[in-house]
Amino acid sequence: VALGNFKVDNELANHGPSELREVGQSFNKMSIAIDNLISNQHNLLSSISHELKTPLTRLQLSTALVRHQTGDIEPVKRIEKEIQRMDKMISELLLISRQQMHSQMEHNLFPINQLWDDVIKDALFEAEQRKITCDVNISILHPEKHMIYGNLSLLTSAIENIIRNALKYTKDRIFLTIDLHKNEQDDNCLQIRVDDNGLGLPPEEFDKIFKPFYRVDETRTRATGGTGLGLTIVYNVVNEHNGKVWAESSNLGGLAVTIQLPLWKQH
Ligand SMILES: Nc1ncnc2c1ncn2[C@@H]1O[C@H](COP(=O)(O)OP(=O)(O)O)[C@@H](O)[C@H]1O
Numbered sequence: 001v002a003l004g005n006f007k008v009d010n011e012l013a014n015h016g017p018s019e020l021r022e023v024g025q026s027f028n029k030m031s032i033a034i035d036n037l038i039s040n041q042h043n044l045l046s047s048i049s050h051e052l053k054t055p056l057t058r059l060q061l062s063t064a065l066v067r068h069q070t071g072d073i074e075p076v077k078r079i080e081k082e083i084q085r086m087d088k089m090i091s092e093l094l095l096i097s098r099q100q101m102h103s104q105m106e107h108n109l110f111p112i113n114q115l116w117d118d119v120i121k122d123a124l125f126e127a128e129q130r131k132i133t134c135d136v137n138i139s140i141l142h143p144e145k146h147m148i149y150g151n152l153s154l155l156t157s158a159i160e161n162i163i164r165n166a167l168k169y170t171k172d173r174i175f176l177t178i179d180l181h182k183n184e185q186d187d188n189c190l191q192i193r194v195d196d197n198g199l200g201l202p203p204e205e206f207d208k209i210f211k212p213f214y215r216v217d218e219t220r221t222r223a224t225g226g227t228g229l230g231l232t233i234v235y236n237v238v239n240e241h242n243g244k245v246w247a248e249s250s251n252l253g254g255l256a257v258t259i260q261l262p263l264w265k266q267h
C-alpha cells in the first residue's frame with residue numbers, strides 16, 4: 001500500500017484468527033476507498049485538461065482574426081505566445097495524468113543502449129547548432145547485453161528532457177556520463193547523468209524543480225520558455241520504473257541531474 005499498490009489482498013480477510021480477519025477486511029475496504037479517490041483525481045485532471053483545450057483553440061482562432069485586422073502588433077504577438085504556453089501546459093498535464101494511470105503503461109524488455117542512441121545524436125546536433133560543447137562518456141562495456149524492463153518511449157523522453165534542460169540552461173558546455181552503479185538496495189542500475197556549466201541552482205531548489213509547474217525565478221526562465229512540467233514528467237516516469245532522479249551541483253559550475261534505473265534481473 002505504501003508503494004501505491006492498492007490491490008485487495010483476500011488472504012488478509014480470510015486467514016488467521018477472527019480479530020485479524022476483521023482488521024484485514026477493514027484494511028481492504030480502506031485500500032479500495034483510497035484507490036477510488038486516486039482514480040477520481042486522475043480522471044478529474046485529465047478531463048479538466050481536455051476541456052481547457054476547446055476554449056483555447058477558439059482563442060487561437062480569434063487571435064488569428066485579430067492579427068489579420070491589426071497586423072503584427074506587439075500585444076497580439078504576446079497573446080499568441082501565452083496561448084502557446086498554455087497549450088503546451090495542457091498537453092503536458094494530459095501526459096502526466098495518462099502516465100499516472102500506470103496500468104495502461106506498456107512494458108517491454110530492451111537493451112539499455114536503445115535508451116540513448118538516438119537521444120545523443122539529437123543532442124549533439126542541437127549542441128553544435130548552438131555552439132555548445134557536448135562531451136559524452138559511456139563507460140559500459142557491452143551495453144547491448146544489459147536489459148531494462150519498461151516503457152522505452154517514456155524513458156527515452158525522460159532522458160531527452162534532462163538533456164534538453166541542460167542544453168537550455170547551460171552557458172556553453174554539457175557533459176553526459178552513462179555508467180552502471182549499485183543503488184541503495186544493491187541492485188545493478190543504469191545511471192545517466194547530465195552536467196552543465198550554466199548558473200546552476202541553490203541547494204534548496206534541488207528537490208523543488210521536480211514539482212508541477214515549478215520554475216526557478218520566473219523572470220530568468222520566462223525568456224527560455226517552458227512550462228515547469230518537464231521534470232515532473234521525468235520524475236513520474238522514473239518512479240514508475242522504480243528508479244530515482246535527483247539534482248545536485250555540478251563540477252562544471254552548473255547543475256547535474258541524474259537518472260538511475262534498475263536493470264532487469266535474470267532469474
Ligand atoms: N540544467 C538546469 N540548470 C538550471 N536550472 C534548471 C536546469 N534544469 C531545470 N532547471 C530549473 O528547473 C525548472 C523546472 O524544469 P522543467 O520541469 O524542465 O521545466 P521547464 O524547462 O519547462 O522550465 C526550470 O524552470 C529551471 O528553473
Ligand SMILES: [Mg+2]
Nearest residue numbers: 165226230231
Ligand atoms: Mg524542461
